[in-house]
Amino acid sequence: MRTRIVGHCIGGIAAIGIAASIVYGCASAPAENDVSERAEAMMKSSFKAHGQATLARLDQDETQRVCSEYAGRALPPAVAERIEKANLETIRYPADGNLVGDWKSGEKIAQSGQGFQYSDDPKKAAGANCYACHQLSPKELSYGTIGPSLYRFGKTRGYTDETRRYAWQKIYNAEAFAACSNMPRFGYHHILTEQQIRDVVALLVDPASPVNQ
Amino acid sequence: MADPMKIRANLVGDSTEVKVLMSHEMETGQRKDAQGKTIPAWFIQKVNVTHNDKVVLAAQWGPAVSKNPFVSFTFKGGARGDKVKITWVDNHDDSRTDEATVA
Amino acid sequence: MRTMIRLAVAAGAAAAFAASIGAALGESTADEIAKYREALQDGNPAELWEARGEQMWKVPRGPNKVSFERCDLGLGPGVVKGAYAQLPRYFPDAKRVMDLETRLVWCMVQQQGMSEADALKNTFGNGSAKRSDLEALAAYVASQSQGIRMNVALDEPHVHDMYRLGEKMFYYRGGTHDFACATCHGDDGKRIRLQDLPNLTKVEGAQKAYTTWPAYRVSQGELRTFQWRLNDCFRQQRFPELAFGSDASIALTAYLAGRANGAAYAGPAIKR
Known part of the structure; x- marks a missing residue:
């Protein structure tokens, strides 16, 4: 829940949309919250809907809001725990209990960065773009380093039910394990379909996957 | 009309x-x-460089050369104040000639 | 006649670059990328945009037949030397903090009498069919700050306020992918695929990144301004489209330009 401080003042700024000329009239407002409120109002007046990317994308959920507030600083343990717990509860599992699909299809999904940009065709299946941030198959040399290497993910952790379940959960909602993680919540946000998540899980945990060679 | 070339000639x-x-x-x-x-091909095919009216470089280019190409070369001789003249001709028979003074 | 020729052939260079990565794994990858960048430094096509912008600067334009020599970028009418290093700044005549591109549009509309729609027609160019005057003008003006230290007036209250709003934006997570600017630009030594990412939360990172825009992008064959840089980052962030010259675009520019204060401006650069 958003804390509204000096609502009258903030409302006036949001309506006008140009903050700079009025801000000094609001000097008594508690500084940080005021800046956050005004930044959000400014963004909403500065972005325009473009295709599938509507202005609703700027509306934050609780996790996004809290993570933004901490601005890269370490979270207090209690806050991190709260975020992780709430996100763990969002994770859904396939009705048939089958978590592992086809690693070959998973590799294609891991390679593709298509999807959800206003320049993308919304009719085409989205990718997960795993290689943008992670090393996976050693054959792919063009990988990013924002996330850890996932080379031999299954081989190191063991080909167990636990490993498979963890891979599913992590892809579905990474914030369940690392509050304010940089990783998108692929299941929670419906970026990937259930079958696509299965396929990416397979890329990580199938003993035949290039990731585990 | 094509934009002027940017030429530097230094001794x-x-x-x-x-x-x-x-x-x-350089299409x-x-x-597609x-x-x-x-997208139809459109690229520079010939480049000709003269120093005081004598050819010092003649080149035939193809579509592998990048957009907004950069060419760097040296030739023996030349003196400050000499003229270096460069002409390109593309596959549309469009051409452009620019001149620089050796500094 | 002995003649040595060297061609900067982007397509060929890219192929050689890919091949060399195949040969050189791991740490040497960065060295190979550095070599590729170095090979691009010598002939920067940004100069073609600078030349076009310089010509445009002096020519009477618009219904009012007024040239940019009347346009005040903050250091007096027509003064371009060092102007970019002090932008964004607060302009009392417009009652607004403006970056370079916004100010150029303001001069086109207010002084040259162009309609805003005309001034904003080609904010980002695309080949010879859709050339952007703004990109050429920005390249020229920015080039006139080469070697001059960034000095954004953060003690000016309006600029300071925009800086703080820009900082909030930098950490603002949203959209379908939970991305903020900080997601990719909040840590040292990271990359997306093989592309190095500047850590913009550190002064050195912000300095190195900000002082090289505008830049010629070899992969696009176009000169791009900082407005373009922000616009395209937000596209990849899966956000809606950042409007050209909007307050949010200027706030974020003020934040990053302000953090670059003290570093010598080194653009327009050449990038992959």
């Missing part, structure tokens, strides 16, 4: 170093636009 020891930037699309003829239609 380095007993040679003249010439650096040229050309403004050109290969291999690319958003509608899937082939």
Whole structure:
């Protein structure tokens, strides 16, 4: 829940949309919250809907809001725990209990960065773009380093039910394990379909996957 | 009408170093636009450089050369104040000639 | 006649670059990328945009037949030397903090009498069919700050306020992918695929990144301004489209330009 401080003042700024000329009239407002409120109002007046990317994308959920507030600083343990717990509860599992699909299809999904940009065709299946941030198959040399290497993910952790379940959960909602993680919540946000998540899980945990060679 | 070239010609020891930037699309003829239609080839085919009216470089280019090409070369001789003249001709028979003074 | 020729052939260079990555794994990858960048430094086509912008600067334009020599970028009418290093700044005549591109549009509309729609027609160019005057003008003006230290007036209250709003934006997570600017630009030594990412939360990172825009992008064959840089980052962030010259675009520019204060401006650069 958003804390509204000096609502009258903030409302006036949001309506006008140009903050700079009025801000000094609001000097008594508690500084940080005021800046956050005004930044959000400014963004909403500065972005325009473009295709599938509507202005609703700027509306934050609780996790996004809290993570933004901490601005890269370490979270207090209690806050991190709260975020992780709430996100763990969002994770859904396939009705048939089958978590592992086809690693070959998973590799294609891991390679593709298509999807959800206003320049993308919304009719085409989205990718997960795993290689943008992670090393996976050693054959792919063009990988990013924002996330850890996932080379031999299954081989190191063991080909167990636990490993498979963890891979599913992590892809579905990474914030369940690392509050304010940089990783998108692929299941929670419906970026990937259930079958696509299965396929990416397979890329990580199938003993035949290039990731585990 | 094509944009002017950006030419620098400097005397380095007993040679003249010439650096040229050309403004050109250099379309290969291999690319397709958003509608899937082939973008027609459009590239510089001939480059000719003269120093005081004597040819010091003649080149034939193809579609592998990048957009807005950069050419750097040196030729023996030259003196401050000499003229270096560069001409390109593309496959549309469009051409452009620019001149620089050796500094 | 002995003639040595060297061609900067982007397509060929890219192929050689890919091949060399195949040969050189791991740490040497960065060295190979550095070599590729170095090969691009010598002939920067940004100069073609600078030349076009310089010509445009002096020519009477618009219904009012007024040239940019009347346009005040903050250091007096027509003064371009060092102007970019002090932008964004607060302009009392417009009652607004403006970056370079916004100010150029303001001069086109207010002084040259162009309609805003005309001034904003080609904010980002695309080949010879859709050339952007703004990109050429920005390249020229920015080039006139080469070697001059960034000095954004953060003690000016309006600029300071925009800086703080820009900082909030930098950490603002949203959209379908939970991305903020900080997601990719909040840590040292990271990359997306093989592309190095500047850590913009550190002064050195912000300095190195900000002082090289505008830049010629070899992969696009176009000169791009900082407005373009922000616009395209947000596209990849899966956000809606950042409007050209909007307050949010200026706030974020003020934040990053302000953090670059003290570093010598080194653009327009050449990038992959």
